Amino acid sequence: MLTMTELACDLVLEGGGVKGIGLVGAAEVLDKAGYSFRRIAGTSAGAIVGSLLASRMPMDQLVELMQTIDYTKFRDENALDHIGIVGKAASLVFRRGIYQGDYLHQWLSRQLAERGIHTFADLKLTEAWAQKLPPEQRYKLVVIASDITQGRLIRFPWDYRKCYGLDPDTQPVADAVRASMSIPFFYKPFKLNRKLLVDGGMLSNFPIDLFDTTSDWPTFGLKLSARSSALTHANPTSNTYEFVTAMLETLTSAHDQMHIDSPSTQKRTIFIDTFDIKATNFSITPQQQRALYQSGGTEASAFIKTWDFASWKKLAAAKN
Numbered sequence: 001m002l003t004m005t006e007l008a009c010d011l012v013l014e015g016g017g018v019k020g021i022g023l024v025g026a027a028e029v030l031d032k033a034g035y036s037f038r039r040i041a042g043t044s045a046g047a048i049v050g051s052l053l054a055s056r057m058p059m060d061q062l063v064e065l066m067q068t069i070d071y072t073k074f075r076d077e078n079a080l081d082h083i084g085i086v087g088k089a090a091s092l093v094f095r096r097g098i099y100q101g102d103y104l105h106q107w108l109s110r111q112l113a114e115r116g117i118h119t120f121a122d123l124k125l126t127e128a129w130a131q132k133l134p135p136e137q138r139y140k141l142v143v144i145a146s147d148i149t150q151g152r153l154i155r156f157p158w159d160y161r162k163c164y165g166l167d168p169d170t171q172p173v174a175d176a177v178r179a180s181m182s183i184p185f186f187y188k189p190f191k192l193n194r195k196l197l198v199d200g201g202m203l204s205n206f207p208i209d210l211f212d213t214t215s216d217w218p219t220f221g222l223k224l225s226a227r228s229s230a231l232t233h234a235n236p237t238s239n240t241y242e243f244v245t246a247m248l249e250t251l252t253s254a255h256d257q258m259h260i261d262s263p264s265t266q267k268r269t270i271f272i273d274t275f276d277i278k279a280t281n282f283s284i285t286p287q288q289q290r291a292l293y294q295s296g297g298t299e300a301s302a303f304i305k306t307w308d309f310a311s312w313k314k315l316a317a318a319k320n
Contacts, residue, residue: 007034009220010211011053015044015201016224017183017279021066021289022272023049025296026222031059033304038217039125041142041155041210043200045279046222047180048108051173054123054141055115065111067289071282076103101178101187109174120157120176121169133213136161136168143176144200144207148189153203155210156180164193186280208265218309221269222296264316270303272296 009030013023023046027037042050052062076099116122123140130138136158143156150163156176157168179190179197189196208221273295277288 006036008036008038008217010039010217011037011041011050012206012208012210012219012221013040013042013046013050014206014221014223014225015042015046015180015199015279016274017045018071018281018284019224019274019277019279019292020045020049022224022274022292022296023222024063024066025293025298026270026272026300027053027296028059028063029297029300029304030220038129039140039142039211041144041207042180043144043205043207044181044183045224047143047177047200048104051108051112051117051141051143051177055112055117057111057115063293067286067293071284073103073107074099075282076100099187101182101190104181105174105178108177109172112173117173119170119172120160123173124169129214129216139168141173142210143173143180144204145176145179145182145190145197146200146202147195147197148202149195153200154179154197155207164195166193183280208269215313218268218307218312220303221265222300223269223271224274225271226273227266227271264312267312267315268307270296270300272299 011027011030016022027049030037037053040050040054042048049062049066052065057065112118120139120141125133125138125140139157142158145154145156146152147154147163152163154163156179157171160166160168160171175190175192179192180200181187182189182198184198184202187198189198191197206221206223208219211219272292274292275288275295277284277292281288
């Protein structure tokens, strides 16, 4: 049990491509308010930020790192892409994605290695409270991916042994994140044991109930959308690009809509206004990045002022 002076929480970070700096702004406010993050789950951009938080990177370093990312380098094209539209179409056919995803993979591997994080063995939970969890769940980080070969949601490292026969302690954290950020059509899928994995957002972009196994501390959700647009959002479909984008957004939001509709979920979620910036806008400006970061901080500050764990537990109990 927590004492009156302790503040702890689990975090669930929604995916959102280049909008991930908004998650950092919110996490920084929670950190400054005294919250320690016991477990962290994330999808796509949420997995990237979550892995860095789980590495215990100092918050000021994380903020600086995320504010100085050159997102244009994330568009690492292959030889086919330089041919133009025909080449990009060929990349989709033969590689199942326009971009390689190698730059992001290598960048994250370096960041984690500098913090001494290589495999999930480096993120094992050894605290007394964690001994109540099933052995496969005793890890600080959970990365959400979609296995399109098996047609199922994957939770790394929880599902390594059950779904792939692999020891989670030997699997690189950066590999799991690379699988989670494989936005369909944009990045080629990640291969694991001849299975193809893509963006976890296809099946669950915001798995807010993942850690609902304890009543001793709350799970906070960090969601990359303003509250008013989180429940209803119309996608334009006037051309092929908008049609494909609309399909992706529907895939990444439909499963989680059931959770967002719940008052108890809304009560424990920090909704971050992202100003209609697209997840795949790799040309995002420094000004837009600052606006997202500030938005995360502003919304988290407002959230903390009204948050009451005891009241939330009553609301959640009434729901059940």
